[in-house]
Structures are given as C-alpha cells and as structure tokens.
Amino acid sequence: MSExxxxxxxxxxxxxxxxxxxxxxRGKRSLPIAILAAGLVSLLTSVQFLLLAAPDVAMTExxxxxxxxxxxxxxxxxxxxxxxxx
Amino acid sequence: MGQGMDxxxxxxxxxxxxxxxxxxxxxxxxPDLYNRIQAGTKATTLGTLLSLLGVFLLRPEWGWKLLLxxxxxxxxxxxxxxxxxxxxxxxxxHKSPATQVDRLAEDRAEP
Amino acid sequence: MVESLISLAALLAGVAFLFALVRFIKGxxxxxxxxxxxxxxxxxxxxxxxxxxxxxxxxxxDVALVYALLxxxxxxxxxxxxxxxx
Numbered sequence: 001m002s003e004x005x006x007x008x009x010x011x012x013x014x015x016x017x018x019x020x021x022x023x024x025x026r027g028k029r030s031l032p033i034a035i036l037a038a039g040l041v042s043l044l045t046s047v048q049f050l051l052l053a054a055p056d057v058a059m060t061e062x063x064x065x066x067x068x069x070x071x072x073x074x075x076x077x078x079x080x081x082x083x084x085x086x
Numbered sequence: 087m088g089q090g091m092d093x094x095x096x097x098x099x100x101x102x103x104x105x106x107x108x109x110x111x112x113x114x115x116x117p118d119l120y121n122r123i124q125a126g127t128k129a130t131t132l133g134t135l136l137s138l139l140g141v142f143l144l145r146p147e148w149g150w151k152l153l154l155x156x157x158x159x160x161x162x163x164x165x166x167x168x169x170x171x172x173x174x175x176x177x178x179x180h181k182s183p184a185t186q187v188d189r190l191a192e193d194r195a196e197p
Numbered sequence: 198m199v200e201s202l203i204s205l206a207a208l209l210a211g212v213a214f215l216f217a218l219v220r221f222i223k224g225x226x227x228x229x230x231x232x233x234x235x236x237x238x239x240x241x242x243x244x245x246x247x248x249x250x251x252x253x254x255x256x257x258x259d260v261a262l263v264y265a266l267l268x269x270x271x272x273x274x275x276x277x278x279x280x281x282x283x
Contacts (some may be wrong), residue, residue, distance in 0.1 A: 001200050001201075001204060002200075002251040002252075004204070005203075005204050005207050005247070005251060006248070006251065008207075008211065009207065009211070009244060009247075009248075012211050012214065012215070016214070016218050016237075019218065019222065020221075023221075023222070030227065032227040032275070032278070033227050033230060036227065036230050036231065036234055036275075039234070039271065040221070040234060040237065043237070043238065043241065043264075043267075044241075046260070047241055047244060047245065047248075050245060050248055050257060050260055051248060053252070053254075055254075055256050055257050055259065055260055058260045059259060059260050059263050062260060062263050062264060062267055063263055063267070066267060066271070067267045067270050067271070070270075070271055070274065071270065071271075071274050074274045074275060074277075074278045075274075077278065078277070078278045078281065092199045093198060093199060093202075095199075096198075096199045096202035096203055096206070097202065099202070099203060099206045100202055100205060100206045100209070102206075102243070103206040103207075103209040103210045103213070103243065104209055106209065106210055106213040106239075106240055106243060107209045107210075107212055107213045107216075109213065109236060110212070110213035110214070110215075110216030110217050110236060110240070111213075111216055113216060113217055113220045113232065113233060113236055114216045114219055114220055119226070119228055119229055119232070122220070122229060122232050123232055126217075126232050126233070126235065126236045127235070130213075130236055130239045130240070131239075133243070134239055134242055134243055137206075137243050137246060138246065141246055141249075141250060144199075144250065145250070145255075147255075148255050148258065151255065151258045151259075151262070152258070154262060155242070155258065155261050155262055155265055158262065158265040158266060159239075159242075159265050162265060162266065162268070162269035163239070163268075163269070165269070166235065166268065166269045166272035166273060166276075167235075167272075169272065169273060169276045170228065170231060170232070170235075170272050170275070170276050170279075172276070173228075173275075173276035173277075173279040173280045174228045174279065176279075176280055177279050177280065177281075179226065179228060180225070180226070
C-alpha cells in the first residue's frame with residue numbers, strides 16, 4: 001500500500017518537473033516566468049530526494065536551489081530592469 | 087483509545103486534504119488574480135493546519151515539530167498573500183468585470 | 198481502515214497539486230503563476246507530512262519546516278520585484 005502511494009507521488013512529481021523544465025526553457029519568452037519555473041523544478045527535486053530517503057540533501061536543495069537562487073535571480077533582474085525577452 | 091484516535095486522525099487528515107482540493111479548484115476556476123489569491127491562501131492554510139492536527143492525532147510524539155510548522159504557516163502565509171495582493175494592485179493587475187468596490191484605489195486617489 | 202483513508206487523502210492532495218499545475222501552465226500573468234507556486238509549495242508540505250507518516254521518520258518534518266519558510270521568501274521577493282524596487 002505505502003509503496004503504491006510513494007510510486008504514484010514520484011510519478012506525479014516527475015511529470016510536473018518535466019512540464020516546469022519545458023516552461024523554464026521555452027515558456028512565454030518572459031524572464032520572471034522562466035525563473036519561477038526553474039524554482040519549481042528545484043522545489044520538486046527536493047521532494048524527490050526526500051522520497052529517496054535523503055532528508056539532508058533535500059533540505060540543502062530546498063534552501064539553496066529554490067530559495068537562494070530564486071532570490072538572486074529576481075534581485076539581479078530588478079537591477080538590470082529586465083522585461084519581456086531582452 | 088489507540089484505535090479510535092487513529093481513525094479520528096485519519097479523518098482529520100482526509101478533511102484537510104479536502105480543503106486543499108477546494109483551494110486548488112478555486113485557484114483553477116476563479117476569474118481574476120485577487121480571487122485566486124484568496125482561494126489559494128485561505129483554503130490551503132486551513133487544509134494544511136487540519137492535516138497537521140490529524141498527523142498529531144496519529145503520532146502524538148511528533149507534537150512539538152508539528153506545532154512549529156503550524157505556527158510558521160500561520161505567521162507567513164497570510165502575510166505573503168497580503169503583500170502579493172498589494173503589489174499586484176499597485177502594478178495594476180486585471181480586475182474581473184464583476185468587481186463593484188475597490189476601497190484601496192479610492193484611498194489612494196483621495197489625498 | 199486507517200491505511201486506506203491515508204491513501205485517499207494522498208489522492209486528494211495529488212488532485213489539488215494537478216489543479217495548481219494547470220493554473221501554473223495557463224495563468225495569464227506572472228503573478229498568477231506565483232500564486233500557483235505558493236499553493237504547490239503548501240501542497241508539497243502535506244506531501245512531506247505524508248512521506249514522513251508512511252516512512253515513520255520524524256526527521257523528514259524538518260524539510261517541511263524549511264518549506265514553510267521558503268514559500269514566504271519566494272512570494273516576498275516576487276512582490277518586491279513587481280513593485281519595482283529593492
């Protein structure tokens with residue numbers, strides 16, 4: 001029973017990660033959306049690490065990959081006044 | 087004691103995820119950004135808190151950590167939704183045609 | 198009884214995650230996508246609680262704590278970006 005739930009959860013997360021990665025590469029050609037999609041990929045990667053029984057790696061991935069990287073990207077984007085596809 | 091507590095905890099867990107489902111449905115169906123923020127924040131906060139309460143009834147020895155997660159959720163979630171709604175209003179987000187009252191725009195236009 | 202109720206709850210949370218994913222794909226502006234991102238983070242917290250419950254490991258809940266702080270950070274950073282100022 002619990003293996004089935006874990007497998008279904010892992011497949012759902014993998015599907016979402018694929019969709020978000022495609023959006024990050026070629027979404028609506030807008031930089032904030034690409035940054036958000038990359039942050040989403042990072043977030044779900046950390047849940048996958050947790051499913052593989054590695055909570056320390058998951059915590060590091062969540063804090064750095066999804067928190068710090070998104071913060072840094074938006075900070076730099078507001079400094080360079082980036083708009084839609086420039 | 088043990089068995090009945092487990093069933094009540096699992097039912098609370100189910101109720102919490104039902105509220106998560108309602109929040110997701112509101113996020114999908116609502117017409118404009120402000121309604122989506124409201125549906126996506128209030129319902130999911132209640133759903134997560136109910137889920138944490140259900141897990142507390144299932145595993146009573148995890149209480150302190152679940153309480154800490156719940157306190158963080160109560161502090162951060164309404165604050166972030168309010169900040170996002172204000173920023174969206176200031177940057178002129180699209181309003182639904184059914185909008186009747188906009189007190190924030192009136193307050194801002196007055197002085 | 199308890200096992201089947203927990204798996205039904207995981208199914209409902211997965212459907213909520215799918216709804217948020219649809220809004221993330223087709224949301225007209227970037228702010229809609231931020232709301233969908235926030236809802237996905239919160240649903241992921243309940244996923245982590247499910248994984249901790251199924252694996253019976255209390256250490257997994259630390260990752261949920263990091264997530265609860267992380268969703269706040271992402272939304273605040275995006276709101277500051279939207280108001281054009283750091």
